[in-house]
Amino acid sequence: MRRLFPKLTASLAVCSALVSMGVAADVIKIGVQAPITGQYANEGQSIDNGVRLVVDQxxxxxxxxxxxxxxxxCDDQGTAQQAAICAKKLVNEGVKAVIGSYTSGATEAAQTTYFRAGVLQTSDGTSDSLITHKYWTFFRNSFPNSAEADYTAKYFVEGKQYKKIVILSDYSSYxxxxxxxxxxxxxxxxxxxIYEGKIKSGAQNFTATLTKIKSMNPDVIYFSGYYTDGGLLRAQQIQLGIKADFVGGDSNDNPDYMKLAGKSAVGSYLINVPTPDIxxxxxxxxxLVDYQAKYNMMPxxxxxxxxxxxxxxxxxxxxxTKSEDTKVIAASMHTLxxxxGITGPVTFREDGERIGGGYMTYEVQEDKSYKIVYQ
Known part of the structure; x- marks a missing residue:
């Protein structure tokens, strides 16, 4: 009997492995790499919610x-270090594609791992550098910074005719x-x-930089960073009595910008692509109706x-394509x-760049709604 047990155990192990392989063969795995925790958690959780809603459907x-x-x-916390860990984890899990991440830095930190594994990756990251690697696995589902920049310059020069412009950014790649x-x-x-400078994201207090800017008497302060800092910048600008317009780049378009800026959000401007309700x-x-019904909130x-x-x-x-082969899928997507799409027609170039997209400028109203002031 003792001699039979090893053989029996081995047979059971083989059967178990075959069953597992059979189950795995009946499943297509999709990864989500996003900041589920950390300062961008509401964006990451919203990405995860949206993906799971589509998959449920x-x-x-x-x-x-x-x-x-x-x-x-996998929670990448919006950081490059954690993104690299997530990429290895999701590849080991056997995913066919990964949705994310939210930030360009976290997206780029994972790109090479997905490319080497032949795993598709699609992200809203807008840094132009994301396309320069020419990875066949990567697709941008948003639009590049260069497109937003052209629109912003036209708005500032032709729309508002600003004479004295301040540009602020943080140190992130995006x-x-x-x-x-x-x-x-x-x-x-x-x-x-008249001034180009940087702030340290998460510093909370930006009065030193803003006081320096105040003496320059600018017409506009443009901030290219994220809403977590943009809302505080706007609030502190008003506290310091700086009369300039405040214009936030696309990553300031988030409900938490309103919370952080408080009443100071009113009269500020945000530049982004049109929201789905428009x-x-x-x-x-x-x-949007389905999302609200499932999660009792909007994205x-x-x-x-x-x-x-x-x-x-x-x-x-x-x-x-009737295929799970990522090379077959990618080849077809490059001609999609x-x-x-929910955000408008989706067309990809051969390099994975999404084509099209128009921008709008929204002015924040007293009730925190948006008024389109330039498009």
Whole structure:
């Protein structure tokens, strides 16, 4: 009997492995890499919620290619170090594609790992550098900083005719890239930039920088960083009696910007692509209703919805190609044109860049709603 036990144990192990392989073969794994905790948690949680809603809807109809979809989430906390850890974890989990991350820095830190593993990655990161690697695995579901910069320069010079412009950024790759792009676009239009500086994200108190700026008597303070700092910058600007307009780049478009700025948010301006409730697409309106019904809240911002569109484009292409092979899927996505997205038609270039997209400038109203003032 003692001699039989090892053989029996080995047989059971083989059977168990075969069962596991059979179960795995009936599942398509999708990863989410996003800041579930940390200063950008509401954005990361919104991305995860949106992905899970789409997957639930697909699974209710039988999944994709006859297989159920499983979501595996890794919290990258919005940092490059944690993003690299997440990338290895999700690759080891056997995901076919990863949705995320929210920040350009975290996205870029994971890119090479996904490329080497042949795992698709789609992110809302806007830094132009994300495309320069030319990884066939990467797709941007938002629009690059250079596109926003061109719009911003046109708004400042032709729309508002600002004479004295201040540009502030933080040290993140996204914010630095956007500030540089805006600066270059303004200089191309012969605009006058009186100050370009950086703040340390999360520092909370920016009065020293703002006091220095106040003496320059600017027409506008433009901030290319995230809402977690933008709201405080705006509040402290008003406290110091700086009369300049405040214009926040796209990552300031978040409900927490309003909370942090408080009453000072009123009269400030935010630049971003149109929100889904403005877009004339039924699919957007339906998704927002479904999201509200499932989570009893609205998505944090347009960014989570862009990530959802990245997932939807991947699943759509899987169905169209009838393939789980990521190289087959990527080749087809590189020619995807006018796929009906929640955030508008989705078209990718051969380098994975999303084509199209228009920007708007919103003025924050007394009731914290947005008024479109330039497009």
């Amino acid at each position: 697909y699974n209710a109809k039988g999944g994709v290619l006859g297989k159920k979809i499983e979501v595996i989430t 914010s630095t890239d956007l500030a540089s792009a805006v600066s270059n676009a303004l200089k191309a239009k012969n605009a006058t930039i 877009l004339p697409y039924d699919i957007a309106k339906t998704f 944090a911002s347009i960014w989570s919805l862009m990530n959802v569109d990245g997932l939807r484009a991947i699943l759509h292409t899987m169905e169209q 044109k006018d796929f009906p």
